[in-house]
Amino acid sequence: MGVLNVTPDSFSDGGLYLDAxxxxxxxxxxxxEGAAIVDVGGESTRPGxxxxxxxxxxxxxxxxxxxxxxxxxPTVSIDTRKLAVAEAAVQAGAxxxxxxxxxxxDPGMAGLVAxxxxxxxxxxxxxxxxxxxxxxxxxxDVVSEVKAFLEERLAFAVTEGVPxxxxxxxxxxxxxxxxxxxxxxxxxxxxxxxxxxxxxxxxSRKTFLGRITGRTERERVAxxxxxxxxxxxxxxxxxxxxxxxxAVDSLKVAAATVGRTxxxxxxxx
Ligand code: HH2
Numbered sequence: 001m002g003v004l005n006v007t008p009d010s011f012s013d014g015g016l017y018l019d020a021x022x023x024x025x026x027x028x029x030x031x032x033e034g035a036a037i038v039d040v041g042g043e044s045t046r047p048g049x050x051x052x053x054x055x056x057x058x059x060x061x062x063x064x065x066x067x068x069x070x071x072x073x074p075t076v077s078i079d080t081r082k083l084a085v086a087e088a089a090v091q092a093g094a095x096x097x098x099x100x101x102x103x104x105x106d107p108g109m110a111g112l113v114a115x116x117x118x119x120x121x122x123x124x125x126x127x128x129x130x131x132x133x134x135x136x137x138x139x140x141d142v143v144s145e146v147k148a149f150l151e152e153r154l155a156f157a158v159t160e161g162v163p164x165x166x167x168x169x170x171x172x173x174x175x176x177x178x179x180x181x182x183x184x185x186x187x188x189x190x191x192x193x194x195x196x197x198x199x200x201x202x203x204s205r206k207t208f209l210g211r212i213t214g215r216t217e218r219e220r221v222a223x224x225x226x227x228x229x230x231x232x233x234x235x236x237x238x239x240x241x242x243x244x245x246x247a248v249d250s251l252k253v254a255a256a257t258v259g260r261t262x263x264x265x266x267x268x269x
Contacts (some may be wrong), residue, residue, distance in 0.1 A: 002030030011046040034248035041079030069093025081105035110160035126176020133176035170200040179208035193235030202240035203227035
């Protein structure tokens, strides 16, 4: 899953793809490098990011979704917490709704996913506000708490009519977690995988990798590869990344080594 942030302020690629032409070209480039999915976002959720008004988010993402979705591949995912944005994106051809609030910002999101026959990614975030999520995050046991949250969100989605087979789960690396919480989640990812749904992992270029390596955001490719391979080995199936070619090559080697020669690329798998 290639990351396409149509924002001025995303933590690593902010400002690069605000222009629709540049965004579409980057989507095509990521697809050529092997991304099965392109995740289009119009609002940064980095710690401390300012909320984006609905109209502005729509203006950023919809022209881009429309143009990428014209082709059968890559599958378009919309990264939003807003129902109106998800609705317009699905209308424009998005097949996956990636909601970092896991349907908490707008519970109506579940009904949209159900009626559109879309797939959703439900992610764990501590609290419900990216502006404050990194203020002293605490857990008794981060893995069991994230797992319980994802199980509850999965049950909610199913109650609202989303088939279980259309739900992906994500532990939310960096969303209200210390570096040690993130490492613990990757180390014990098999416990999240045991819920029985495909697990998405979004470690790409994140701060905890910088804390370990001392590298700046764009220098964290090798660190991201390491985190992805370890997550893959523990059962993760979808990897949200900025650097697609390195992710694909490293995961091909990981897959060949552990004998899982295929990983999930189809939205409803
Ligand atoms: N991380 C970010 C955004 N969306 N979605 C899922 N499912 N999992 C993630 O880990 C995840 C996500 C944050 O990264 P990025 O999009 O690169 O930055 P920003 O939020 O600043 O746009």
